[in-house]
Amino acid sequence: MPTQIGKSNEHGGALRAPADPPGNHEPSVLSRYQRMFFYSAGIVISLIVALLTGVLLYSMINDYIEHRYTDFVVRTTRLQQEFLEGEILMRAFVRHAEESWDAHPVAPDGLVDKFFAQRGRIVLQTRRGFDAALVLGDITQQPPDPEVARYLALASELNPRVGASAKALSVGASGYAYTPDHRIIAIFPVPNVDDPLKSTGVKSVEELVRRIAPDIGDLADPAVEARLFANRDPMWFPPVEDPFGRDPTVRAVMPAFANGRAFLVAVREVPVSLLREELAAARHDEASMLVDSAGKVILLDTGPTGGARGLTERILSAEQQITQTTRVTRHYLRGLFIASGPVTSGGWKLVYGFTWRTILAELWPDLLGYTVAMLLVTAFLWTLLLLLDHRIFTPGYVRSQRVFESENLNRTMVAAAPSGFALLSFERGDVLLQNDLMRNVESNTHPDEPPLHVQLHRLYDRAEGAPAWQSDLELPLRLKDDRIDDLLVSLVRTKYQGHDVLLCSFSDITSLKNTERKLNEARAAADAANQAKSAFLAMMSHEIRTPLNAILGNLELLGRSPLSASQEDRLRVVTSSSTALLGIINDILDFSKVESGQMTLESISFDLGDVIRQVGAMFEPVAHAKGLEFDCMIDDALAPHYLGDPTRIRQIAINLVSNAIKFTATGEVLLEVYLKDDTARDSPIVIGVSDTGIGMTPQQQEALFSAFTQADSSIARRFGGTGLGLALCLRLTELMHGTIQVKSELNDGSTFVVTLPLPVSPGVPVSAQGDGKTRWESAAIDTHAIHILVVDDQPANRELIVAQLATLGYEAHMADSGAAALRRFNERHYDLVMTDINMPEMDGYALARCLRDQGASVPIVAITAHVAAEERARCAQAGIDEILLKPVLLDTMDATVRRLVDEAGKRPASNTGKRRDISQGPLPEHIHAAMMQSLKESLVALHAAIELGDIKTLLAQLHAVRGSFAMIQETEVANACARMEQQARDHDVAAVKDGLDRFEPLAYATLARRVMSAQPDA
Missing domain, CATH: 1.20.120.160 (HPT domain)
Known part of the structure; x- marks a missing residue:
């Protein structure tokens, strides 16, 4: 139907469309019939949905009840099997006893004498693999006693038979057997008490038997004996505390007869804990109980409600009204779902009951879910019907009414929005519209600052090419209390009532900015702490390595002098300890490099098999000296060369093999390397180290790769070490994108498996490219003709290096500072300069740059206690040819000097006449x-x-x-x-x-x- 567009008046209202002309009732009649059809259809569909939901809910509840009954049948069957196995074992025991008694068993030689000698106490174990039995008796006369001997022979013969029957049935044989006169009792297995009589507070076996024996009647009474002889089924008794310290048990009792007279009473014990597993009731308002033939509860287990509202009594009362049968039954009485079934031949049965509360507690989420789903479907249906009714049968709104309502809605949304909104004149910045939040913030602006709408107007970029929509602009706003709030502003140029306007919206992001500032401060603090840690480790490495350099260097020099045998032994001990200390420092420094991200890995071509062989050759004598077998296995399928860092791979292997030998006292250690998949050319390689050492528990393995942590607190005391080696192995493995795993059992050795994705290299290993070592070793160098300048601010270090060079045959001069070194270098010729890096005033870098600026091409070697990647780069920029890490041993020093002097001799001669001392006078x-x-x-x-x-x-x-x-x-x-x-x-x-x-x-x-x-x- 066409509508008339309304016009807004000055009060913001709108004119209504005129009413339908009189007499035009046909659309209303049609609308009435159509609405009746639609709503009738909606009612029918709603009823169908409700019916389907009811059927579904009924099926769910019925399935749940069936599931509970099925679970009861399973538990009943398991209980029947448990009691049946006990009865089978009891009958087997009695049958064996009767057969053995009729055969007049003879006790082994010395058994009776030993029994009497031990005052009526003996432990019988006639066959390995079966539990022993303890026989106790009241001794009234000296041997021979034919009755006692016969019972001892019976116990000796029955012990292995009972054990065999128990193993065949996969049940534990625990219980006891006693004579009708209570003089002798056999307990199996042997109770875990020193003296059964003392532990039960009795003085004789007869008193013990009377205390623990089930009440089956007086066997001296012929009527009782006849009754028991006629009924040869085991009798079950309710739970009692086990007299020998075990869990509460139910007991099966069965006497053994010979010629119609009972000569032995056997008692079989079944732990109550086994039965409770089948009685477990874990649901709301349910109970499971074991009841005897008289209806008395033997065992009971209720759900979390603990039998609220007398649930147990209600179940028993209802169950007594049910006709008793020998089959599993199920009933519903007075709001209770009850199931019962026999579990023993003596009338014991399992009774289980639950209520509607149990069903609702279990199924309420699903029931509620399907009910809500039904309601949602119904609501969606009626929403759809109402929507169709609104769109098809309701007259359309007049255009003016829609405009008016839309404008009011927009004003309401702007007023209620959590963000500030304002409409500003694009030219002058006047406020045309604003919400309460905008008004409140502007009123709270500091009086010395421009009004908020002025600041927003200035924030808009009017430059040519600037976008009309400018978002994510930040505006710090000073408030009256001098606080600074951060606003996130969006500005859009648009039209309003034919004029250019600026639509402004903003939200307060002060909390977010404060959080960002705090995060930046925390990040800066963390970076500073990390830098401080790295600086501290570098400083400590330098401070420790410097005296350690003097120690190891002087020890090496001392080792080349004539010493007595005891002095040589002490020298070896000191050298070994110093070397171990150096290893700890190296591990800590490497770990610090990895943690701070300064560790860099090489990617060169190398022979993996050769690296592993070197490690094996290094540790084989160590293992043999400890009495261990040591094997090193290299897979033939390995590629000739791989790309990677052989130094770090060697370091991982050394740490793992060293640990294996350290923690293995006897047995063997195996080092192997192989392909993870020998069918793939690009297969990762695996390095495995196995030992037969002390092993580890799962709890110890969890903290195995943590830094400065060992398997337990006694490891460091017994074996030494810092607990850093495996942590370093893990970090290095992860840097190479590999994995490390461990399999270990306590006292059964450990196996470490490192998997590395090393690519195959088509090139030649770096170690094989050229024969540099042979070149400097074979070079004809007259060591006495080589003059070396040693620069160090510490006298001990200078003296040590000079002594080492003198031992190697070189002539060395000393300088205690960079300035002194410059003066000495300009006074005479030197073939090589060795300098410390960290010196006051002029350090090693400055000295090297100064020498290079003077035109000196002499090799320069830096000797330092710590060198990181950035320091290596600084050395290269300063013109330093080589870096030696303290402590520097003689072989390393000799190799370096020979190589550098040999290389310098082959360079074109430099014009030494143009040297100029720049330490004094004008600068070039x-x-x-x-x-x-x-x-x-x-x-x-x-x-x-x-x-x-x-x-x-x-x-x-x-x-x-x-x-x-x-x-x-x-x-x-x-x-x-x-x-x-x-x-x-x-x-x-x-x-x-x-x-x-x-x-x-x-x-x-x-x-x-x-x-x-x-x-x-x-």
């Missing part, structure tokens, strides 16, 4: 220009680092500037840098800033002086 033009440019760049970086509080950059730049000025012997400037370095280490940024203000003119004046002094010489 290129050096002065380089220092001036470097100073400017460093000062810019230092000022920026001070603003950001970047301590790491401050230290790096100050150290570089100090080295440059120390190189040219400007001590005052270098010392000023050193003071600022210390202040930076103390995090005193303000002091660094003040010192830098004084340092800058001093540095420029110093460089100006060094270039001006060159003018008179021009």
Whole structure:
């Protein structure tokens, strides 16, 4: 039906469309019939959905009840089997006893005498693999006693038979047998008490039997004896506490007869815990019980409600009204679902009951879910019907009414929105519309700041090409209380009532920004802590390696001097301990590199089999010296060469084999390498190490790869070590994208398996490319003709290196600083320079740069206690040819010197006549220009680092500037840098800033002086 478009009045209302003309009732009649059809159909469909839901719910409940009854039948069957196995074992025992008694068994030689000698106590175990039996008796006369001897012979013969029957039935044989006169009792297996009589508080066997024997009547009474002889089925008795310390048990009793007279009573015990497993009731409002023939409860288990509202009594009362049968029955009485079934031949039965509460507690989620689903389907159906009714049969709204309602809705949404909204004039920035949040925030703006709508208007970018929709703009807003709130703003240029407007929306992200700032601060703190840790480890490595270098070096020199046998033994002990300490330091440093991300891996071609053979050759004598068998197995299917880091792979193998030998006292150790899949060319390789050592528990294996952790607290005391080797193996394996696994059992050895995805290399191993070692070994070098300059600020280190070089036949001179080294180098010729890196004033880097700037091509070797990747790069930039890591042993030192001298001898001769000492006088033009440019760049970086509080950059730049000025012997400037370095280490940024203000003119004046002094010489 066409509608008339309404017009908004000045109050925001809208004109209504005119009513239908009089007499136009046909559409209303049609609408009435159509609505009746639709709603009738909806009612019918709703009833069908409800009916289907009812059928589904009924099926679910019925299936649940059937499942409960089925579970009861299974539990009844298992209980029947449990009691049946006990009765079978009892009958077998009685039958064997009667057969043996009729055969007049004879006791083994000495058994009776031993029984009497032990005062009526003996343990019988006639065959291995079966439990022993304890026989107790009241001794009234000295042997021979034919009756006692006969019972001992019977017990000796029955013990293996009972054990065999129990094993055949897969049941435990526990119980006892006693004589009718209570003089003798046999208990099997032997109770876990020192004295059964004392543990039960009796003084004689007769008293013990009377206390523990089930009440089957007086066997001395012929009537009782006849009754028992006529009924040869085992009798079951309710649970009692076991007299010998075991769990509560139910007992099956059956006497054995000979010639119509009982000569033995056998008692079979079944732990109550076995029966309770079948009685377990874990659901709401249910109970499961074992009842005797008289209706008395023997065992009971209820659900979580604990038998609320007398559930047990209700079940028993209802069950007594049911006709008793020998089959499993099921009934529903007075709101109870009851099932019962016999479990013994003596009338015991299992009774189980549950209520509607049980069903509802189990099925309520599904019942509720299907009911809700039905309601949702019904609601969807009626929603659809109402929607169709609204769209088809309801007259359409007038256009003006829709516009009016839409505008009111928009105003309501804007007013109720959690974000601030405002409509601003695009040209002037006046507020046309705004919600309450916008109004409140603007009223809370600091009076010294522009109003909020002005700041929003200024925030919009009006540049040509700028997008009309500008989102994710951040605006810090100062409030009246001087707090700063962060706003996330979106601005859109649009039209409103024919005018250009700016639609503004914003939300308060102060909490988010504060969180970001805190995260940045935490990240900076974490980075600083990590840098501090790395610096600390580097410093400690240097401080420990420096004296360790002196120790190992002097020990090596001492080993080359004549010593007595005892002195040589002590030297070996000290050397071994020092070497172990060096290994610990290396592991800690490597672990630190991995943790801080500074560990780098090589990717070179190498022979994997040869690497593993070297490890095996290293440890084979160690294993043999400990009395262990050692095998090293290399898979023939390995490729000739692989790409990877052989040093780290060797380190993993060494750690694993070392651990295996350490924790193995006897047996063997196996090292092997093979392909994980020998059918694939690109198969990962596997390195396995197995031993027969002490092994580990699962709990110990969980913490095995944690840093500084060992399997238990006694490992370090018994075997030594830091607990870092396996953690390092794990980190190195993960760096190579591999895995490491362990299989171990306590006292049964361990197996470690490392899987590495190494690609096959088509090239030749790096170790085979050229014969560098042979070249320097075969080079005709006169060691006495080689002059070496040793530079170190510590006297002990200088003296040690000079002594080592003298032992190797080299002539060495010493210098205690970089400046002294420069002077000595300019005084005479040297073939090689060995220098420490960390020295005051002029360090090793500055010394190397100074020598290279003077045109010296002599090989330079840096000796340091710690070197990271960035320090290696600095050494290369400074012109250092080789780095030796402390401690430096004689062979390594000799090899390095020979190689570098040999290589230097083959280079073109340098023009040594052009050497110039730059430590004094004017600076060469290129050096002065380089220092001036470097100073400017460093000062810019230092000022920026001070603003950001970047301590790491401050230290790096100050150290570089100090080295440059120390190189040219400007001590005052270098010392000023050193003071600022210390202040930076103390995090005193303000002091660094003040010192830098004084340092800058001093540095420029110093460089100006060094270039001006060159003018008179021009």
